[in-house]
Amino acid sequence: MPGDESDERLFERFRRGDAGAFELLVRRHRAPLFTFLVRLGVDRPRAEDVLQDTWLRAVSAAQRWEPRARFRTWLYTVARNLAADEARRAATRRAVPLADPPVEGAPPPLDGAAAPDPGPDRRAASAEIRPRLEAALAALPEEQREVFVLREYAGVPFAEIAAITGAPQPTVKSRMRYALEGLRRSLAELGVGAGDAAPGSTGT
Amino acid sequence: MNACDAARERMLELSYGELDGPSAREVRAHLEGCAACRAEWERMEATRAAMRRLGPEPAPPGEGVLLAAARQAAGARAPRPLLPWLRLAAGAAAVVAVGGVSLRLLSERPAREAEAPLASPPAAGAPAPAAPPPAPPAARPERERLAARPEPRARPAPKAVAAPDRLAEAKARRSAEPFGGAREEVRRPGAAPPAVRPEASSAVEPAGAAPLADRGPAPAAQRRGAARSPAAGEAHAEAAAPAPAAAFAEALVAELQRRRDEGRLDEARRRLDPCPGGDAARLAWLDGLGRARRLARTRPAPGGEVTVDHWYDDAGRLRLVRVDGVGPEGRFARRIVLDEAGRRVLEDPAGPPWPEADLVRRDPAAAFWAPRRCEQP
Numbered sequence: 001m002p003g004d005e006s007d008e009r010l011f012e013r014f015r016r017g018d019a020g021a022f023e024l025l026v027r028r029h030r031a032p033l034f035t036f037l038v039r040l041g042v043d044r045p046r047a048e049d050v051l052q053d054t055w056l057r058a059v060s061a062a063q064r065w066e067p068r069a070r071f072r073t074w075l076y077t078v079a080r081n082l083a084a085d086e087a088r089r090a091a092t093r094r095a096v097p098l099a100d101p102p103v104e105g106a107p108p109p110l111d112g113a114a115a116p117d118p119g120p121d122r123r124a125a126s127a128e129i130r131p132r133l134e135a136a137l138a139a140l141p142e143e144q145r146e147v148f149v150l151r152e153y154a155g156v157p158f159a160e161i162a163a164i165t166g167a168p169q170p171t172v173k174s175r176m177r178y179a180l181e182g183l184r185r186s187l188a189e190l191g192v193g194a195g196d197a198a199p200g201s202t203g204t
Numbered sequence: 205m206n207a208c209d210a211a212r213e214r215m216l217e218l219s220y221g222e223l224d225g226p227s228a229r230e231v232r233a234h235l236e237g238c239a240a241c242r243a244e245w246e247r248m249e250a251t252r253a254a255m256r257r258l259g260p261e262p263a264p265p266g267e268g269v270l271l272a273a274a275r276q277a278a279g280a281r282a283p284r285p286l287l288p289w290l291r292l293a294a295g296a297a298a299v300v301a302v303g304g305v306s307l308r309l310l311s312e313r314p315a316r317e318a319e320a321p322l323a324s325p326p327a328a329g330a331p332a333p334a335a336p337p338p339a340p341p342a343a344r345p346e347r348e349r350l351a352a353r354p355e356p357r358a359r360p361a362p363k364a365v366a367a368p369d370r371l372a373e374a375k376a377r378r379s380a381e382p383f384g385g386a387r388e389e390v391r392r393p394g395a396a397p398p399a400v401r402p403e404a405s406s407a408v409e410p411a412g413a414a415p416l417a418d419r420g421p422a423p424a425a426q427r428r429g430a431a432r433s434p435a436a437g438e439a440h441a442e443a444a445a446p447a448p449a450a451a452f453a454e455a456l457v458a459e460l461q462r463r464r465d466e467g468r469l470d471e472a473r474r475r476l477d478p479c480p481g482g483d484a485a486r487l488a489w490l491d492g493l494g495r496a497r498r499l500a501r502t503r504p505a506p507g508g509e510v511t512v513d514h515w516y517d518d519a520g521r522l523r524l525v526r527v528d529g530v531g532p533e534g535r536f537a538r539r540i541v542l543d544e545a546g547r548r549v550l551e552d553p554a555g556p557p558w559p560e561a562d563l564v565r566r567d568p569a570a571a572f573w574a575p576r577r578c579e580q581p
Contacts (some may be wrong), residue, residue, distance in 0.1 A: 019278035023271050030270075031263040038261045048264045049473055055270045059277050085477060089484055133258050152255060157222055173216055184251040192254055 007071035015062045026055065029072065033079055036154040039137060040146060046086050054079040076156060076164045080146075129192060136186035144179035147172055207234060211241050219248060449541040449550040453524040456515050460497050464489055469497055472572065478504065482576035488569065495520065496568035507532035514564050521546065522565045527558060 005021075007028070013021035033054065037047035057078055137145060146165060150156040158176070162169040211234040217223045218231045235242045463469045469489040478484050482503060489498040500513040508530030515524040527538040538558055541550040546565060551557060564571045 014274065014278060017278045019271070019275040022274035022278065026267060026270055026274075030267060031260055034263045035261040039258070044264075046475075048266065049475055051264070052266050052269070053475060056273060059270070059273045062277060082475065086475060089475070089478065129257060133255060137255070137258075148255075151220060152252065153258070153260065157220070158217065173213070176216055177212075180248050180251050183255060184247055187251065187254055 011058075011062070011071045022059070025058075025071065029075060030055065032154040033075060036076065036149055037079060037083055039149040039153055040083060041138065041142075042083050042086060047083075050079055050082045050086060053082055070160065070163070072156065073160050073163045076150065076154070076160075080164060132187070132190040132192050136183050136190060136192070139186050140179055140182050143167075144175045144182060147175040148179040148183070151176060208238060208241050211235065211238070212244060215241075215245055215248065219245075219252065449543070450539075450552070453515070453539065453541045453550075456517065456523055460489060460515060463491075463497075474572070476576040479576060479578035480504075482578040484509065486572050488572040490569065490572075494569055496572055499564055499568035499572055501564075501571075505529055505531060512562055512564075514568055516568060517544075519544075520566075522563065522568075525558070525563055 005024070007025060010021040010025050014025070030051070034047060034051050037050055038044060042050060054075060058075060061074075137149075140148065143165070147161055150161045150164065151158065156164070158169055158172050162172045165172065167175070211231050214223060214227065214231050215235075218228055223231065235245055460469065464471065469491055472488045472490055474486045476483050476485065483501045484504060485502040487498070487500040488496040490496055497516050498514065499516075500511055502509055502511040510527065510529030510531075513526040513528065514522055515526075517523045521542070521544060523542050525538075525540040525542075527536075527540070529536055538555070539550070539552045540548055540558055540563075541552075543549045548557065
């Protein structure tokens, strides 16, 4: 377990030269942040870029950190902005992919990043249902999907989601309600009933 | 209805554990007594439970680089009783170090991450391994340093061939991988110690230190290999008549590609915030010591974008530039081959020379890590 020390305390320790504190932050937030990016719809190679870029910025930011910001809010805000930049640039990049120079004798595409293997158990259990869940998620309007993914998969509380997305808290919650309602309808259409889910479990 | 509205307001928070004890009890009490709200609650919980089956995404590799970056950055700030002068220097350059030098030393592969930056520092306190470090002149072969500079102080090629010992020295000291083209291939059979013979090397040497073309055969090497593997005598003939610029460029690309495939070069990519004239994306292939052997920069251009892709030899000299872009008149490409002295020996297709200011001749790793440069309006 990464321990109970707050993100801000850990980051403060890192600022004072304790690299181990940064490691705890990475352990705590790296996977959820990546999950956020992927579920948001950023494709994997780019999500990996954004993930890495965000954390490297955190390393550099330590120099001029202002403690009034929450670390997680800062982290997700940066990642979200980088992901938005990615989306904006995607169109031009498609015209001339960086990884695909046209000169003769050019190396093969550099993007070797395939989706990681989900592992045998998850693979078997989720083979049928997973694409449908992903489709339901993808069908949500972006601002609803963002709120849902932040809350459900990244574990970010509503107040912080408001800070990250720049929307007031009531708006965030209303988007969340719409998201849940939209998901419910999509799942029903896709044939994923409540029976497919483990009943009665409540997340944190 | 008001009670229901209030309850529904807070159901989300209850579901996600954001309500304190008394508030949670209140909402639960309402749910007990209100069938409509309870139905809503159950729908919500069922939807959540279904969506939770997606589970978390496993984080991709790359954590090692971050932690090493953090160690570097933290090291620059932490008290360092043994080397107070170093701490002062590091403190002054801390921001730069985080964004630049330190990250260049890192590799995705943990083994090298541990050994590469530490095992063979070029010279104590040398700040930027990607550039020829400003070291005491006595410490390194002067001629190599000079030749690495772009000024047209052309050194006759035969001299270099005649100085294998110096090169071997340089290699030993800097773990460099001289890629001098055909000449380099010639030199090695005579000058190389047993450790660099094919196959034998990989087990002994650190990944970044193995010389060119001595690793097991790869497709790219095989294509070119025929001319190189034979006896030194034959190869000498090749050295006397240097391969055409285009062939050299091709070989350089193939060789670096092979190293990349073998994991001896790490690919690093950066996306930058767009700004006029600034890079939007960069790609670099970094060796075990953080020196860039390839640097590609993509930036927006009128009507499209342009990528300038630089390829460097083992002495860090820019030898090939591939420009690829889309402009108002469609797609264009240009290939520029440079000789050891930095002169452009081939520009293909011909046309007005590509702007010199656009080329990164020196310290590509620094250019990779540098903040973007925007045009001032």
